[in-house]
Amino acid sequence: MFSLIGLFLVGMFGYMLLEKISPIEAMYLTIGTLTTVAPFSLSDSGRIFAIFLIVFGFGLVAATAALLGNMLLDGNWLELYRRRKVRKRLQNYSNHYVICGHGQMGQIVAAELSRHKFSLVVIDNDEEAILRCKELGIPHFERDAMEEENLIEAGIERAKGLISVVNRDADNVFIVLTSRSLNPDLFICARASSKGVEKKLFRAGANHVVSPYASAAMRITQNILRPTITDFLELALSGKGMELKLEELNIPGNAPFVGKKLVDSNIRNDFDLIIVAIKRLDGTRIYNPSSMEIIREGDTLIVIGPQSNMDHFFEKTYGKSNKYSKKQRKADSKQK
Numbered sequence: 001m002f003s004l005i006g007l008f009l010v011g012m013f014g015y016m017l018l019e020k021i022s023p024i025e026a027m028y029l030t031i032g033t034l035t036t037v038a039p040f041s042l043s044d045s046g047r048i049f050a051i052f053l054i055v056f057g058f059g060l061v062a063a064t065a066a067l068l069g070n071m072l073l074d075g076n077w078l079e080l081y082r083r084r085k086v087r088k089r090l091q092n093y094s095n096h097y098v099i100c101g102h103g104q105m106g107q108i109v110a111a112e113l114s115r116h117k118f119s120l121v122v123i124d125n126d127e128e129a130i131l132r133c134k135e136l137g138i139p140h141f142e143r144d145a146m147e148e149e150n151l152i153e154a155g156i157e158r159a160k161g162l163i164s165v166v167n168r169d170a171d172n173v174f175i176v177l178t179s180r181s182l183n184p185d186l187f188i189c190a191r192a193s194s195k196g197v198e199k200k201l202f203r204a205g206a207n208h209v210v211s212p213y214a215s216a217a218m219r220i221t222q223n224i225l226r227p228t229i230t231d232f233l234e235l236a237l238s239g240k241g242m243e244l245k246l247e248e249l250n251i252p253g254n255a256p257f258v259g260k261k262l263v264d265s266n267i268r269n270d271f272d273l274i275i276v277a278i279k280r281l282d283g284t285r286i287y288n289p290s291s292m293e294i295i296r297e298g299d300t301l302i303v304i305g306p307q308s309n310m311d312h313f314f315e316k317t318y319g320k321s322n323k324y325s326k327k328q329r330k331a332d333s334k335q336k
Contacts (some may be wrong), residue, residue, distance in 0.1 A: 006307035011053050018045045058126075086121075086139050087153065093119055094158040100145035101166035102129035105191060105212065108203035109163050110138055121154050124166075137319050146174050151182060164206075169197045180205025205213040225298050246276075246304045255317045271313045273305035 006066055011030035015021060019029070029042075033050045039163070041233055042050060090096075096119035099106050106122065106129070109157055113120050114136075122133050122140040132257065133140035143150040145166060156162065164175045172190045189208040190201045199210045222230045233246070251258060257265040278286040278293065281302040286293060295301075 014049050040110055059222045064256050089139060090155045093155050095160040096120055098154050098159050098162045100155055100164045102133060105165040123150060123154055146171055151179060156182050166188040169194050173200050173318055174207045176201055177204040244309055246308055248299045251299045257295045258297050259294055263294050265295060271309045273309055273313055275301055275303050277302040
């Protein structure tokens with residue numbers, strides 16, 4: 001297409017220079033020459049130029065016409081437009097999540113991340129999965145996630161995390177290995193279907209590995225042994241069906257609680273929140289911390305309490321309101 005435009009411009013300027021005519025006349029002559037319709041009165045130099053233009057341009061015009069006709073008949077032009085639109089959209093993406101595979105697990109992950117307003121893109125080469133992404137309006141590539149160039153096109157170098165949940169364990173290991181080499185700081189969570197694959201995924205560079213069968217078996221067992229606790233945690237984590245919510249909050253350096261003991265922070269009195277655990281920057285975990293424990297910059301607090309109090313704590317800590325949680329709470333109340 002660009003070659004044809006370039007040839008068209010060369011023809012216009014050539015006729016303007018040789019025949020001393022206006023741009024409109026030069027455009028008319030160029031179109032007539034390229035379409036082999038040339039009932040024009042030209043000078044000798046103009047005729048020689050027209051011959052070269054026909055020789056070099058006729059094949060290009062025919063090839064372009066054939067390409068456009070093929071795209072129109074096959075519907076490829078629409079797919080190309082969608083791909084370019086996705087690429088342009090991804091150019092502005094950063095700190096997004098790349099989901100490799102949109103099967104049963106991938107659908108749930110994509111739905112939850114979308115519900116929490118995270119930017120994401122799906123890579124899958126299955127037609128049904130791509131059709132689902134189109135219906136849901138999820139940015140996607142109909143590509144093989146194991147190819148390095150496809151991960152780069154999905155913005156893996158600017159992404160915050162990657163979730164690899166394709167069907168074959170060997171493919172997940174390869175995707176994790178490739179992604180880690182492209183982005184050393186990437187958070188990677190992968191699926192392991194077979195026993196022993198977890199170690200390989202960790203060696204490949206995964207931060208977390210999930211075994212759906214082991215997790216499902218553990219959940220069934222906990223439902224039998226501790227049904228009340230299991231129901232409570234499920235509701236608290238989902239944020240549906242109850243006012244309480246279990247959340248993790250990172251403490252920035254400018255938070256008013258930094259350097260204070262828990263008893264002096266007044267988190268319990270001012271916000272009616274219970275601090276279940278503290279995770280330090282070095283990975284140390286303090287469960288059921290005492291009132292004398294000091295809150296440090298970079299700590300992650302695991303807290304539980306009413307959603308409205310959580311929003312108040314969010315405003316106090318970050319200096320802005322948690323708009324998402326308020327919108328989600330309204331949506332949940334409407335569903336009830």
